[in-house]
Amino acid sequence: MASFASQSGHGFFDKIASRVEEVDSLLMVGLDPHAAELGEGNNHAAGAKAFCLRIIASTSTVAVGYKPNAAFFEAFGAEGVAALKEVIAAVPEGIPVLLDAKRGDIGTTAAAYASGTFEELGAHAITLNAYMGVDTVDPFLKDPARGVFVLCKTSNRSSNELQTLPVGNSGKALFEEVASLCQSWNKDNNVGLVVGATDPEALARVRAAAPDLWILAPGVGAQGGDLDEACSAALDERGMGLLVPVSRGISRADDPAAEAVALKDRINAARKRCTDQRKEPAAAAASTTTTALLPYQREFIEFSMSHKVLKFGDFSEGGEAFFELKSKRQSPYFFNAGLFCKGSALAKLGKFYAEAIMNARPRLEFDVVFGPAYKGIPLGAAVAYTLADLHDRDIGFSYNRKEPKDHGEGGLLVGEDLKGKRVLVVDDVITAGTAIREAFGILRKEGATPAGVVIALDRQEKTGAESVIGTTSAVQQVEEECGVPVVSVVGMSHLTEYMASKEDATPGANAQALEAMRAYRAKYGVG
Numbered sequence: 001m002a003s004f005a006s007q008s009g010h011g012f013f014d015k016i017a018s019r020v021e022e023v024d025s026l027l028m029v030g031l032d033p034h035a036a037e038l039g040e041g042n043n044h045a046a047g048a049k050a051f052c053l054r055i056i057a058s059t060s061t062v063a064v065g066y067k068p069n070a071a072f073f074e075a076f077g078a079e080g081v082a083a084l085k086e087v088i089a090a091v092p093e094g095i096p097v098l099l100d101a102k103r104g105d106i107g108t109t110a111a112a113y114a115s116g117t118f119e120e121l122g123a124h125a126i127t128l129n130a131y132m133g134v135d136t137v138d139p140f141l142k143d144p145a146r147g148v149f150v151l152c153k154t155s156n157r158s159s160n161e162l163q164t165l166p167v168g169n170s171g172k173a174l175f176e177e178v179a180s181l182c183q184s185w186n187k188d189n190n191v192g193l194v195v196g197a198t199d200p201e202a203l204a205r206v207r208a209a210a211p212d213l214w215i216l217a218p219g220v221g222a223q224g225g226d227l228d229e230a231c232s233a234a235l236d237e238r239g240m241g242l243l244v245p246v247s248r249g250i251s252r253a254d255d256p257a258a259e260a261v262a263l264k265d266r267i268n269a270a271r272k273r274c275t276d277q278r279k280e281p282a283a284a285a286a287s288t289t290t291t292a293l294l295p296y297q298r299e300f301i302e303f304s305m306s307h308k309v310l311k312f313g314d315f316s317e318g319g320e321a322f323f324e325l326k327s328k329r330q331s332p333y334f335f336n337a338g339l340f341c342k343g344s345a346l347a348k349l350g351k352f353y354a355e356a357i358m359n360a361r362p363r364l365e366f367d368v369v370f371g372p373a374y375k376g377i378p379l380g381a382a383v384a385y386t387l388a389d390l391h392d393r394d395i396g397f398s399y400n401r402k403e404p405k406d407h408g409e410g411g412l413l414v415g416e417d418l419k420g421k422r423v424l425v426v427d428d429v430i431t432a433g434t435a436i437r438e439a440f441g442i443l444r445k446e447g448a449t450p451a452g453v454v455i456a457l458d459r460q461e462k463t464g465a466e467s468v469i470g471t472t473s474a475v476q477q478v479e480e481e482c483g484v485p486v487v488s489v490v491g492m493s494h495l496t497e498y499m500a501s502k503e504d505a506t507p508g509a510n511a512q513a514l515e516a517m518r519a520y521r522a523k524y525g526v527g
């Protein structure tokens with residue numbers, strides 16, 4: 001059995017708080033062995049166990065705790081329950097295990113559930129349904145080292161059927177009443193709440209009703225919950241009190257270990273944005289327009305360099321220090337997306353674009369992805385594929401032909417019907433903005449509304465000839481003229497930030513390249 005010693009007088013959430021600090025993470029890793037993920041030949045209890053052990057082994061350095069969902073084990077009968085016990089026992093010592101079982105019954109039965117969960121299975125906490133009142137919860141609270149998370153406002157769509165019903169004349173909803181009750185039951189720091197990340201308004205109301213309780217906020221990833229909104233609504237005054245469980249978002253990733261690290265970083269970045277914003281709202285707003293280099297952006301920069309798509313000036317003897325652009329400017333870096341020409345590169349590109357789309361603030365609202373011919377076509381397809389595969393957003397995609405076809409279905413457009421739809425245009429870079437304006441023309445002719453543009457790199461530089469350098473960039477001009485946001489995976493500010501971090505790590509190695517980037521930005525840069 002995985003040990004989880006109770007320090008006397010310390011509640012379950014004291015342990016959670018120290019684990020959060022120890023691993024600098026709010027990520028709870030879900031262990032949901034969906035039959036579909038076990039694969040043919042492994043759809044049995046042993047397969048479920050092996051699946052969970054693989055996830056545990058690859059995520060234990062970033063997981064605050066693990067959350068096996070009992071349903072996926074019980075589905076395999078007695079052998080499944082035995083596998084669940086073995087999975088819990090395999091969690092390294094000191095890492096809390098929360099059994100997601102959503103129990104709730106009269107006191108005597110609840111006591112049997114508590115003993116089964118804590119003594120027999122060895123879990124340290126459990127999710128409960130408190131619909132039947134406090135006597136159904138009490139038996140789980142006898143040992144302060146064992147915790148409960150009471151269902152408060154769940155992440156599923158039909159949670160509004162009951163949980164938001166008004167209670168009495170207080171104007172409060174049922175879920176707020178649950179939150180207040182749980183706050184009053186929390187004598188030993190071992191009562192928490194489940195509130196879906198899919199409903200940030202409910203999260204904020206719960207935080208107001210239960211200022212001291214830890215909130216488990218499922219629904220990030222496959223269910224579409226937003227991290228920034230969840231952090232702003234649910235973090236307590238110390239920037240703690242929130243746990244983000246993710247199951248499929250990790251288990252279905254190509255590389256679950258890397259995805260868990262990326263998720264931890266994304267959650268921490270959102271947490272930091274939120275705590276900065278609370279400290280100094282104006283400074284935080286300004287900092288979002290500069291450069292917090294997120295992990296996927298660093299990865300994109302290194303990935304682009306490894307494909308020779310992105311080159312920085314080489315200031316060594318005989319190296320190419322500057323690259324002449326079409327505008328005749330001498331640029332200290334060069335980006336040529338045409339060199340992404342392998343299937344694996346396209347797959348990764350799709351992920352980077354999808355990350356940029358999911359991270360965009362304000363959020364991008366769109367129904368269809370459109371890839372303008374020619375370079376946008378594979379990009380649009382890769383983005384639509386990735387949104388469906390990794391973000392559970394199965395949206396249509398469409399692209400145009402440069403020459404109309406005079407037989408078959410004819411016309412200039414292929415793919416999803418665009419009429420009446422909000423369309424996100426996907427392209428590699430914006431140089432003058434001509435291609436994007438043309439794409440918008442096509443969309444409007446079809447009765448669609450351009451909803452935004454996503455590109456790989458924003459050079460963030462002013463347009464115009466050397467003698468009359470303008471004041472805005474091509475991207476800003478598209479945004480202003482067309483009234484749509486342009487989102488990029490990275491901007492030149494991120495490239496400069498990246499070079500600065502390399503220089504910090506190895507002083508002197510990139511000093512001239514960094515200086516050239518800064519000088520170029522000072523002369524031509526916007527934003």
Ligand SMILES: O=c1ccn([C@@H]2O[C@H](COP(=O)(O)O)[C@@H](O)[C@H]2O)c(=O)[nH]1
Nearest residue numbers: 069154155156218222223246247248249
């Ligand atoms: O409101 C709730 C309560 C529990 N869950 C459970 O969390 C995970 C979510 O899985 P993902 O793959 O990360 O979407 C799953 O075990 C649910 O039963 C929830 O989603 N919402």
